[in-house]
Amino acid sequence: MLISFPIYSPEEEIKDPLFSKKNVRVYFKRDDKIHPFISGNKWRKLKYNLIDAQQRNINHLVTFGGAWSNHLLATAAAAASFGFTSTGFVRGEDIDNAVLSMCRLFGMDLQFVDRQSYKEKRNLFLTHFNDRESLFLDEGGKSKLGMQGCMELLDELEQDYDHIFVASGTGTTVAGIAAGITQYGLKTQVETIPVLKSADFLLDEFTSFGVDPAHIKLHLDYHFGGYAKTKPDLLLFIKEFVSKTGIMLEPTYTGKLVFGVYDLIMKDYFKPNSKILVIHTGGLTGYLGYLEQFNRLATI
Structure with missing residues (x-):
């Protein structure tokens, strides 16, 4: 059987008063729409x-x-x-x-x-x-073939961006995006929010993939205690974001990613008129592991 199916992964601009106030534009690459189970x-x-x-x-x-x-x-x-x-x-x-x-x-x-x-x-x-x-x-x-697949994301983009953000676990996805940015000679800054505590080890992982770590900016302050760990402020952020945008997040990867991007916008990390692309990496069934914690929010 041929290993292929059409990829449906649009870019959608997200509106928020914060973005207007800080004069930035934020887009999501909706890789969560590729497939319900083989997603993102x-x-x-x-x-x-x-x-x-x-x-x-x-x-x-x-x-x-x-x-x-x-x-x-x-x-x-x-x-x-x-x-x-x-x-x-x-x-x-x-x-x-x-x-x-x-x-x-x-x-x-x-x-x-x-x-x-x-x-x-x-x-x-x-x-x-x-x-x-x-x-x-x-x-x-995690693999070099996996990185190759992630590079293809750049071929699908409809416009240029000043920043591309993605969550990191093994580092494969961000390494692929960074390799593609270098290959195409783009000026886009590749940035990642690791979901593990003490994630400096990713610098060595990038090197092992043949990617210069200097081309990737790590933001290490949004792990919320480590892999699969969370805190009430992250859960509350996810609940508010999903209810306002209709875009589902989960606490292990995408929730931490989007929380970090919002926080950086509030802290004026980006220059005015910046265009930011957030890669939604799917994996939404991970939400099921946090049902009890989200249910507790209703009683707070």
Whole structure:
């Protein structure tokens, strides 16, 4: 089966009195509209890995993630869509939740492993699978082929921007965008909001991808305690933003990203007349892991 489907990812300008006051224009690249489950940068990072697997006659995908991993779900859905089988190694204790249930529905075999064993993902893969018959997909889709898919985002843009913002986990998406900016000779400043605490390690990751870290601006103050951590002010921001714009966010990636952009606008980080593009990387099923916390907001 051909590894392809049309990408629908429009650019939409977001209006807010704050933007008018600070004389900036903010646009969203709606990668969340690419696919309901293989959404956003997940599709971009999987695309060339799947093509590679198909060309090498590999029919089984093996990947890794936490219990609420959007990447696990995207891989499971992609496998079902394009004729692969799949296995997902899940970090931590054997549990069930809505995301893992959907992974199973798409046919993914889930294997729960302790956190120490999970750190040795490549060894875990080689212990259970033949690398000529199964494809190793790192956590979050981290790979140079994944970066290649993310570079293509620049080919779709309808106009030039002064700043492009994206959230970072593994750094693959922002590295791809930065590589594309360099390749096309654009003057756009690439900026990222890491969702992990102490994310300076991303500088080494960018180098490993062949991207000069000097071309990417890191904003390290919007992790809210670390990966998958949150605080009431972030949840309240998300609730207000979604109710005013109709654009869904979740607290792990996109919520922190948009919170950071708003905060930087309030702090006059941008020059007047700046055009800012925010990459909405999808993964909205991650919201399900925070239902209890959002429900508590109603009682505050």
